[in-house]
Amino acid sequence: MNDSSSTLDSADAPEVASNEPIISIDNLSFSYDLGSTNTLRDISLEIPAGKVTAFIGPSGCGKSTLLRCLNRMNDLVDTAKVTGGSISILGQDINAPDVEAIELRKHVGMVFQKYNPFPKSIYENVAYGLRVQGIKNKSVLDQAVEESLQKSALWDEVKDRLDSSALGLSGGQQQRLCIARAIAVKPQIVLMDEPCSALDPIATARIEELIAELQEDFTIVIVTHNMQQATRVSNRTAFFYLGELIEYDDTSKIFGNPTRKQTEDYVSGRFG
Amino acid sequence: MPEETPSTNPFQATSSKRKVKDRIGTVIFACFTYFVLACALFIFGKITYDGAPVLFTSEAPFINTKFFTESPQTLVEFTNGAGELIRMDQTDFTVFKEENPDVTINDEHTFSYSGGGIAGPLVGTALLVLVCMVVSLFIGVAAAIYLSEYAKKGKLVSAIRLAIMNLAGVPSIVYGLFGFAFFCLAPWFPVFTYEVNAETTIGAFKIPLTDGYLSFQGWGNSLLAGGLTLAVMALPVIIAACEESLKAVPGGFREASLALGATRWQCIRTAVLPYAAPGILTASVLGVTRVAGETAPIMFTAAVADKAKMPWQDAQGSGVFWFSDMLTQSVQALPYHIYTVSARLPAHEAINDMRYGSVFVFLILVVGFAMTSVVLRARYRNKLKW
Numbered sequence: 341m342n343d344s345s346s347t348l349d350s351a352d353a354p355e356v357a358s359n360e361p362i363i364s365i366d367n368l369s370f371s372y373d374l375g376s377t378n379t380l381r382d383i384s385l386e387i388p389a390g391k392v393t394a395f396i397g398p399s400g401c402g403k404s405t406l407l408r409c410l411n412r413m414n415d416l417v418d419t420a421k422v423t424g425g426s427i428s429i430l431g432q433d434i435n436a437p438d439v440e441a442i443e444l445r446k447h448v449g450m451v452f453q454k455y456n457p458f459p460k461s462i463y464e465n466v467a468y469g470l471r472v473q474g475i476k477n478k479s480v481l482d483q484a485v486e487e488s489l490q491k492s493a494l495w496d497e498v499k500d501r502l503d504s505s506a507l508g509l510s511g512g513q514q515q516r517l518c519i520a521r522a523i524a525v526k527p528q529i530v531l532m533d534e535p536c537s538a539l540d541p542i543a544t545a546r547i548e549e550l551i552a553e554l555q556e557d558f559t560i561v562i563v564t565h566n567m568q569q570a571t572r573v574s575n576r577t578a579f580f581y582l583g584e585l586i587e588y589d590d591t592s593k594i595f596g597n598p599t600r601k602q603t604e605d606y607v608s609g610r611f612g
Numbered sequence: 613m614p615e616e617t618p619s620t621n622p623f624q625a626t627s628s629k630r631k632v633k634d635r636i637g638t639v640i641f642a643c644f645t646y647f648v649l650a651c652a653l654f655i656f657g658k659i660t661y662d663g664a665p666v667l668f669t670s671e672a673p674f675i676n677t678k679f680f681t682e683s684p685q686t687l688v689e690f691t692n693g694a695g696e697l698i699r700m701d702q703t704d705f706t707v708f709k710e711e712n713p714d715v716t717i718n719d720e721h722t723f724s725y726s727g728g729g730i731a732g733p734l735v736g737t738a739l740l741v742l743v744c745m746v747v748s749l750f751i752g753v754a755a756a757i758y759l760s761e762y763a764k765k766g767k768l769v770s771a772i773r774l775a776i777m778n779l780a781g782v783p784s785i786v787y788g789l790f791g792f793a794f795f796c797l798a799p800w801f802p803v804f805t806y807e808v809n810a811e812t813t814i815g816a817f818k819i820p821l822t823d824g825y826l827s828f829q830g831w832g833n834s835l836l837a838g839g840l841t842l843a844v845m846a847l848p849v850i851i852a853a854c855e856e857s858l859k860a861v862p863g864g865f866r867e868a869s870l871a872l873g874a875t876r877w878q879c880i881r882t883a884v885l886p887y888a889a890p891g892i893l894t895a896s897v898l899g900v901t902r903v904a905g906e907t908a909p910i911m912f913t914a915a916v917a918d919k920a921k922m923p924w925q926d927a928q929g930s931g932v933f934w935f936s937d938m939l940t941q942s943v944q945a946l947p948y949h950i951y952t953v954s955a956r957l958p959a960h961e962a963i964n965d966m967r968y969g970s971v972f973v974f975l976i977l978v979v980g981f982a983m984t985s986v987v988l989r990a991r992y993r994n995k996l997k998w
């Protein structure tokens with residue numbers, strides 16, 4: 341596509357000035373049943389570039405749904421529909437007709453709750469995203485694989501067995517491999533949906549360290565049920581309740597001195 | 613051991629009547645189950661008892677190789693001068709008479725298709741199964757991918773599924789007639805041929821640089837028509853099995869692949885099909901095995917009782933003409949051969965060897981295939997854990 345307004349189509353999307361939001365969500369309403377009921381209602385929020393933003397809230401409030409709106413994974417649900425408002429990423433409305441979800445996803449990577457490496461070798465897992473983009477050059481792939489594994493702090497553990505199956509790794513290693521796989525295509529944004537919920541505390545701590553390091557290169561949006569985790573890893577926190585955004589502020593403010601009563605009740609563990 | 617005082621046992625049986633009823637019920641259910649088992653054992657036992665001696669010999673190769681290398685031919689039975697009953701194949705009999713012109717031959721009887729071996733039917737069935745497998749796998753996998761990966765869930769897809777399920781209930785003779793009308797008679801299927809058939813309606817088109825034509829004259833009684841009829845019959849089973857295998861691939865693989873910017877097809881090709889393939893293959897083998905045993909679908913579309921040569925020996929021309937001609941040859945087939953020797957010939961002791969031998973081989977083949985695919989599937993299920 342040669343439409344200059346569609347920035348997402350170019351592989352080298354423009355750098356975003358650090359004060360500008362990389363994602364801005366404007367009055368978004370979203371429905372899983374073609375508009376009969378709105379799962380998300382009137383959500384407006386701006387996510388800054390180069391920071392970690394946490395989504396918190398009780399189960400079923402729509403955190404995952406919002407996250408999956410950001411890379412249009414909800415397209416997979418036949419009856420899903422954005423019923424109002426818009427989402428702009430890098431200045432481009434991602435639901436515009438000339439935006440290709442496939443191109444968008446190269447810029448907005450995702451790590452899932454249940455670690456899901458392919459039953460292929462470690463190398464092939466990391467190289468997967470590049471291969472589907474048609475990159476065949478061995479040295480380019482080698483370099484990308486090494487770099488991604490380095491960044492996801494897995495290189496030293498797996499460098500001698502890149503060709504063995506990814507399923508032989510521990511759960512925490514598998515999740516870090518999934519992170520490596522996501523960042524190998526060099527997205528600007530990485531979405532993480534409860535990346536540690538299937539892991540033990542030690543593996544969780546490693547992922548949290550990793551998130552802190554990745555923050556330098558990527559904008560990270562993370563969904564978590566773990567309050568301590570949100571305070572440890574995020575700069576900004578959004579609290580959702582029943583499909584609505586209740587409060588969105590600096591993490592220290594949300595956990596230290598929230599404005600809304602519901603937020604206070606939730607972060608102090610009184611409900612949820 | 614703690615002390616046991618019967619009077620304090622809280623689980624003491626109260627009514628012996630209930631117990632007796634329960635016992636009788638169990639016995640009745642067990643009887644029915646064993647009846648099924650007895651039927652199966654009887655079938656296998658009888659066929660093995662009568663069929664195995666035809667295949668195995670007590671001397672060196674221990675296998676009756678002639679049974680597998682020769683095609684069926686006429687069997688001749690007679691009594692010689694010494695009153696001995698002798699049976700031999702027609703060809704051997706001719707030679708025998710030439711070599712011994714003065715031998716006495718009394719009570720000469722001939723039995724069609726009861727001598728020789730079953731090479732022709734074996735090869736024919738193998739080719740039919742091959743055509744069926746290729747076509748039904750191709751169409752079945754494509755349809756299953758469309759239904760379970762692409763199509764939006766809705767009334768239309770449910771209706772299509774229902775239609776496919778109903779296809780599984782159609783009697784095999786109906787498939788046979790359908791195949792006969794659709795593949796054999798209908799003039800819209802083309803063949804490469806040197807001789808244009810008068811049946812051709814749409815026309816025959818001369819192919820440049822050759823003496824041949826592309827003629828729309830239907831396929832007649834042929835390998836292709838039979839294989840396709842079997843394929844249509846196997847489709848419901850194969851589509852269902854493929855869908856099941858595709859569903860068994862964790863959704864996480866699809867999500868991970870799509871989230872990395874793969875297209876729908878890339879996702880299916882690299883993150884779904886490789887993991888569904890073992891299941892698809894084994895289930896399809898099972899489905900094809902089932903239809904390979906059917907007589908009715910090939911009776912009108914492909915099978916003949918008597919054919920001297922193998923299809924590739926009979927085929928004319930070279931290259932694509934040869935291939936086309938081979939595919940449009942009629943063939944012998946094992947189920948049809950069994951039908952012929954069992955049902956179309958009068959009962960006679962002389963035919964029994966051919967009957968039981970053929971059935972025994974057929975049984976071994978079908979059971980072998982079914983077992984292999986079941987074992988393979990079990991093995992893949994254990995191996996692929998995610």
Ligand SMILES: Nc1ncnc2c1ncn2[C@@H]1O[C@H](COP(=O)(O)OP(=O)(O)OP(=O)(O)O)[C@@H](O)[C@H]1O
Pocket residue numbers: 372379397398399400401402403404405406417
């Ligand atoms: N594919 C779907 N189709 C229909 N409804 C859905 C679908 N996915 C989620 N929902 C519904 O949308 C609502 C929000 O779900 P969502 O998964 O976003 O919640 P969540 O905040 O991520 O919860 P959790 O913390 O348990 O993961 C729920 O009521 C859920 O039942």
Ligand SMILES: [Mg+2]
Pocket residue numbers: 403404405533563
């Ligand atoms: Mg969720």
